[in-house]
């Protein structure tokens with residue numbers, strides 16, 4: 001387990017942290033209280049994180065299936081971030097096949113949305129990308145910045161820049177949000193050969209991000225997701241993303257259970273960390289999210305495969321006419 005930062009070893013506060021400190025709520029305890037469950041915090045960390053991002057280039061694809069079978073490593077000055085080819089996967093326990101040849105390429109700066117009927121395999125695809133142990137990959141490949149994801153443990157994938165926001169974020173009893181975020185953030189900084197932030201520096205770093213999401217500072221002192229409402233959990237997931245930063249953010253139904261204001265806050269935060277280098281892969285059932293976070297491409301998944309790729313008009317057709325209309329296209 002990564003050791004928790006302690007106040008006694010804290011670096012001298014920066015001007016920013018000193019300036020902010022007087023307006024901040026009390027610092028949380030930085031002693032890590034292990035959960036009563038058997039799994040360690042570090043072993044849970046990867047399960048809370050994963051994936052992509054790219055610039056929000058104009059929607060270029062017409063409403064047609066895109067053949068990316070011969071995917072170039074670079075497209076103009078954009079680099080290929082994730083390339084999934086003929087991916088098949090089963091439920092590890094039962095061998096039931098869920099993914100039946102998924103193909104997808106995401107370049108830096110792109111936002112991809114995956115839509116599809118309930119049970120079509122969207123969440124499974126996302127979880128397979130981040131190495132969820134419930135699934136076993138049986139064929140195909142998943143390359144991330146040219147590295148084989150199958151050779152990487154979930155935690156390595158996370159440290160490499162994949163972040164996943166789960167449909168049902170888990171609670172971590174006994175671990176405060178502040179401790180969790182500080183440890184996770186420092187783990188990423190170590191990976192990037194950057195100096196760790198002391199608790200005080202971290203507090204100054206995280207505080208403006210709470211503002212962005214309209215979250216109260218006492219969220220940091222509460223245990224991760226414990227007693228959070230559905231909407232608060234979703235905001236908390238995006239706070240994790242805002243803090244940790246990711247090259248590829250996989251957002252699984254971040255819009256579910258959000259009221260209109262919360263949806264706007266979450267979308268604003270996601271748009272705020274989109275850069276020409278970062279990419280997003282989001283799963284959604286609803287056009288309304290895509291009106292806030294403009295996708296480069298929309299994919300429709302059906303029975304474990306991506307069967308259609310196109311622009312926002314796909315989502316509009318789905319909203320108006322349902323999946324039958326897409327099948328008939």
Ligand SMILES: Nc1ncnc2c1ncn2[C@@H]1O[C@H](COP(=O)(O)OP(=O)(O)OP(=O)(O)O)[C@@H](O)[C@H]1O
Pocket residue numbers: 091096098116117118119120121122123124125134
């Ligand atoms: N761990 C598992 N054990 C058994 N079945 C599973 C497991 N994970 C997924 N499945 C099954 O695989 C299929 C695809 O599930 P998945 O959650 O990927 O669908 P989805 O497209 O995300 O659906 P939704 O839109 O309802 O969230 C479903 O039939 C589901 O029951």
